[in-house]
Amino acid sequence: MKIDKLTAILGLSVGAGALLADRVTKIAVMKGAVRQGPAFFSWLEITIHHNFGLLGNLAVPRILILLFSLLALGVLAYGLFDALKYNRRMDFIALCLVLGGALGNLYDRETYVYVFDWLMFFKTSIINFSDAFITIGLIMYAIGQFVRKIENKDVDCHETQTKIER
Numbered sequence: 647m648k649i650d651k652l653t654a655i656l657g658l659s660v661g662a663g664a665l666l667a668d669r670v671t672k673i674a675v676m677k678g679a680v681r682q683g684p685a686f687f688s689w690l691e692i693t694i695h696h697n698f699g700l701l702g703n704l705a706v707p708r709i710l711i712l713l714f715s716l717l718a719l720g721v722l723a724y725g726l727f728d729a730l731k732y733n734r735r736m737d738f739i740a741l742c743l744v745l746g747g748a749l750g751n752l753y754d755r756e757t758y759v760y761v762f763d764w765l766m767f768f769k770t771s772i773i774n775f776s777d778a779f780i781t782i783g784l785i786m787y788a789i790g791q792f793v794r795k796i797e798n799k800d801v802d803c804h805e806t807q808t809k810i811e812r
Contacts, residue, residue: 653735657726657742664746664779669753671775675764695772696760708759715752722748725787734794740786747779 674680675692685692699705700714722745729738751774754761763772 650730650733650735653733653738654730656735657738660739661742661746661749664743664775665750665753668747668750668775668779672750672754672762672764676762689768691766691769692764693766693772695763695766696758697763697772698760711755715748715755719748719752734790736790737787740783740790743783743786744780745783747776747783750774750776750779 671680675682675694680692682692682694684690695703697703700711706714722741725741726738726745728734729741751761754776761774761776763774763777765774765778766772
């Protein structure tokens with residue numbers, strides 16, 4: 647496996663940047679450096695929420711949350727190594743973004759026993775930057791998979807057409 651050093655450095659920098667941005671924003675909100683209340687748009691509000699569960703504060707025993715987190719990190723590690731192995735830059739960078747977000751929430755869960763959420767959208771969903779980074783990374787990864795699938799179909803069609811012409 648030949649590792650593209652630029653991809654590795656860029657991806658790990660993106661992941662570290664995501665983790666840092668998450669920590670800094672959470673600390674700023676926790677310490678009161680960012681004012682709670684409406685922010686910029688009527689549908690966005692800064693508030694404080696302690697999420698003791700999983701998605702949407704779904705109540706789940708702590709041991710199951712830990713096991714689920716470890717399983718997710720294992721799948722993520724496999725995806726990262728696979729992306730490096732096949733030199734899939736977008737996949738690697740996207741998954742590093744997911745990793746940075748996941749580590750931000752894991753840090754909260756292990757330090758505070760809950761995930762600190764602070765961005766409320768439409769007065770219903772409360773998230774943090776880690777959640778946003780995970781979502782954006784997964785969307786980037788899905789787009790990369792979709793594009794690669796289309797490109798592979800185009801290659802297969804071209805090869806088939808070439809064989810027919812012979």
